[in-house]
Amino acid sequence: MIPDLGKYAGAVLSSYGASLALLAALVAVSIWRSRRALRALREVEERVKRDG
Amino acid sequence: MGSIWEYANPKKFTRTVDVVLPPVAVLAVLALAGGLIWGFFFTPDDYKQGSTVKIIYLHVPSALLAINTWLMMLVASLIWLIRRHHVSALAARAAAPVGAVMTVIALLTGAIWGQPMWGTWWAWDPRLTSFLILFLFYLGYIALWAAIENDDTAADLTSILCIVGSVFALLSRYAVNFWNQGLHQGASLSLDKEENVADVFYYPLLVSIGGFVLLFVALVLLRTRTEIRARRTRALLARERMI
Numbered sequence: 703m704i705p706d707l708g709k710y711a712g713a714v715l716s717s718y719g720a721s722l723a724l725l726a727a728l729v730a731v732s733i734w735r736s737r738r739a740l741r742a743l744r745e746v747e748e749r750v751k752r753d754g
Numbered sequence: 755m756g757s758i759w760e761y762a763n764p765k766k767f768t769r770t771v772d773v774v775l776p777p778v779a780v781l782a783v784l785a786l787a788g789g790l791i792w793g794f795f796f797t798p799d800d801y802k803q804g805s806t807v808k809i810i811y812l813h814v815p816s817a818l819l820a821i822n823t824w825l826m827m828l829v830a831s832l833i834w835l836i837r838r839h840h841v842s843a844l845a846a847r848a849a850a851p852v853g854a855v856m857t858v859i860a861l862l863t864g865a866i867w868g869q870p871m872w873g874t875w876w877a878w879d880p881r882l883t884s885f886l887i888l889f890l891f892y893l894g895y896i897a898l899w900a901a902i903e904n905d906d907t908a909a910d911l912t913s914i915l916c917i918v919g920s921v922f923a924l925l926s927r928y929a930v931n932f933w934n935q936g937l938h939q940g941a942s943l944s945l946d947k948e949e950n951v952a953d954v955f956y957y958p959l960l961v962s963i964g965g966f967v968l969l970f971v972a973l974v975l976l977r978t979r980t981e982i983r984a985r986r987t988r989a990l991l992a993r994e995r996m997i
Contacts, residue, residue: 705795707805713870714808717863718794721812724862725969728855732976739983746990 762839764982771979775972782968789962797954809867810951811959815966816859817926820888823853823970824916824923827895831913841978843909844985846916847899848977852970854892861885881938884925891919905985 707714761767793811800807830846833839864882865875876882895915902908950956 705805707808708799710805710870713866714805717809717812717866718790720862720866721816721859724855724859728852728973729969732973732980736976736980736983739980739987743983743987743990746987746994750990750994 759837759839762837762841764841764986767841768979768982771975775975775979778968778975779972782965782972784965785961785968786965789958789960789965792958793955793962797958800955803871806867806870807955809863810955811962813860813863813867814959815963816856816863817885818963819966819970820853820857820860820885821923821927823849823856824888824891824919826974827853827916828920828923831909831916834909835913840905840909840985841982843905843913844981845974845978846912847909848981849970849974850892850896850899852973852977854889854896856966856970857885857889857892861889879938881926884922888919888922888926891915891922895919905988 761770790811794808797808799805827846827849830842830849834843834846861882864885868877869875895912898912898915899908902911951959
């Protein structure tokens, strides 16, 4: 399945592995922060509405 | 269609992101997967560089975004300084970690590619050095936002830092032309077709660049909406404390 990368297999595969891992981490952290910010805002807004 | 300044309203911006983000994210995943799979599995080795040429589909798009993210932050910072729109300052803040990660990917893949081709992981070449300095500017910019409690003061100071750092963003792009020395080659893509890489590498590279750009847009929209919500939460908490 993987093409024959010859003597440079280590260089090519480590480039793809490291880059995709960094991109995946960036996306995961961005989504996690987005959900946390929405949850925190809803909590405060509900409290403000309740307490007037 | 209304004026672009309507999107300076945080509520309008957030509502627009809610609608625009899902299709942009899907397009980003499709283009990125398409470009990388095409480049990795279905392109030949280069006659000089062998299979290392496949690194181009990561290295060129990430380097391109490392520079252009800073330029987007510059425009957003100038809008903040001139028109005082909070959304633009928050968009610059939201983009910085994305630009920093793109710079790391460009530096990392460049080092891994450089080792077999140049015989060294690193050289104090004008383009490599200016990229490293650009990365340090990203770190400084992110740290400055985190260090200042008042949002407006943080936006003012980081905007000034962004203007100063723009010199290095431009140097990263044009260092090869300015000094005409060092190991790094000139641009892989150009409006002049003669200077471009061969078509067999060029088309998957364009798709990969499209995927990276769409991913950048999706992430900046998502992260700007996060910053707007976090700012609103801080404002409500501050008001609560005053009562």
